[in-house]
Amino acid sequence: MATTARQTATLALAHALSAAERGLPVFPLSATKLPALRSPHRDEDPPVRCRGTCGLPGHGVHDATTDPAAVRALFAAAPRASGYGIACGRPPHRLIGIDLDVDTAHGNDSVAALQQLALQHLFTIPATVTVLTPSGGRHLWLTGPSGVSVPNSAGRLAPGIDVRGAGGYLVGPGSVTTHGRYRLAPGTAHLAPAPCPRALLRLLTPPPRPRHPTGHTSPARQGQGLVQFVRAAHAGQRNTRLFWAACRAYEHGFGDDLADALTEAAVRAGLTEQEARAAIASAARLTAPRQNP
Structure with a gap:
């Protein structure tokens, strides 16, 4: 029985890695189709509404990744996983x-x-x-x-x-x-x-929700202040400023359009491109509508 469970988990990981190679973000699921990893905040009181910004696994769809090493780490932490979920959107x-x-x-x-x-x-x-x-x-x-x-x-x-x-x-x-x-x-x-x-x-x-005319119609112009805010960041505040600005951009509906400009500003301020992209991706996950699959 244990051998069968291990084989099922191994096959689930193999399928998940194959999907990740095609650019589909994945994370482990249990046999009930629910996330296989328990929330790291399950015992906290009052309840914590975290979508992965703490950096720990156990946030369901917000754990989804296309990075093979990260996929393997998630499944290693969920040895009873029998399937995988693919994040939409x-x-x-x-x-x-x-x-x-x-x-x-x-x-x-x-x-x-x-x-x-x-x-x-x-x-x-x-x-x-x-x-x-x-x-x-x-x-x-x-x-x-x-x-x-x-x-x-x-x-x-x-x-x-x-x-x-x-x-x-x-x-x-x-x-x-x-x-x-x-x-x-x-x-x-x-x-x-x-x-x-x-x-x-x-x-x-x-x-679409009705918008009041502001005289700044393009996402680039709407987000110019956010870009400048990130560009002016000093050591010790770069990541925080970038994350805050990206959250505001996604909340107002132009996060994807502003992502490249925010990344460039963060790199000029001293972050690496990888660090900037990771912070923006975290902001996108945090501000995504909460849905129960």
């Missing part, structure tokens, strides 16, 4: 998962419902990576454009159709759960995730 793919559930008890046909939406809104469901779930459902993998954040939702599009977007995750193919194995649908293993059709993307994203 993260560059470079900005994955969007369309989860088509099976609900024969209530007569819901999620595949037919998606096809009906395609007819009504004049889009074609593209050929893309498709993962078959143990329950008979399927996950369609799509990619989103930069600057668009797709929220998670359950049944909002139609009964039986759930959406995994920013802050959510998909169970990766090859994962083993208490209900069975997730596997790639025949004929889709060679495909790359297809771009989300524009009409479908409009259905997945909430209407």
Whole structure:
């Protein structure tokens, strides 16, 4: 029994590393499809709302990484992991998962419902990576454009159709759960995730909040003060200033657009590019909408 568990964990790591090589951020899952690592803040009172900024593992989807060494370290800390999650909404793919559930008890046909939406809104469901779930459902993998954040939702599009977007995750193919194995649908293993059709993307994203005119319309101009704030940082405050500025940029919706300028400013202030990118990525995770997959 122990040998089987070790083999399952080894296969899960192998599948996770393969996904990470393709630019998909991954982290270990238990057989219940929940994060395999317990929160380092579980015994703290009052509860701590941390999304990985403490630097310790155990923050669920916020642990997700494409770094092979970091992936191995996460799985080493979770020896009972039997699968892996793939973080959605993260560059470079900005994955969007369309989860088509099976609900024969209530007569819901999620595949037919998606096809009906395609007819009504004049889009074609593209050929893309498709993962078959143990329950008979399927996950369609799509990619989103930069600057668009797709929220998670359950049944909002139609009964039986759930959406995994920013802050959510998909169970990766090859994962083993208490209900069975997730596997790639025949004929889709060679495909790359297809771009989300524009009409479908409009259905997945909430209407933009009205903005009051300020005279500064471009992200570069809106974030100029933040860039200057980082550039003026002295030793001992560079990382703190960069993290604060990146959080404000993401909260106002132009974090991705300002990331390069903030990185350049931080490098001029004395950080390495790797340190700057890591701080900005932490800010992006911290300010992402909290969603329960």
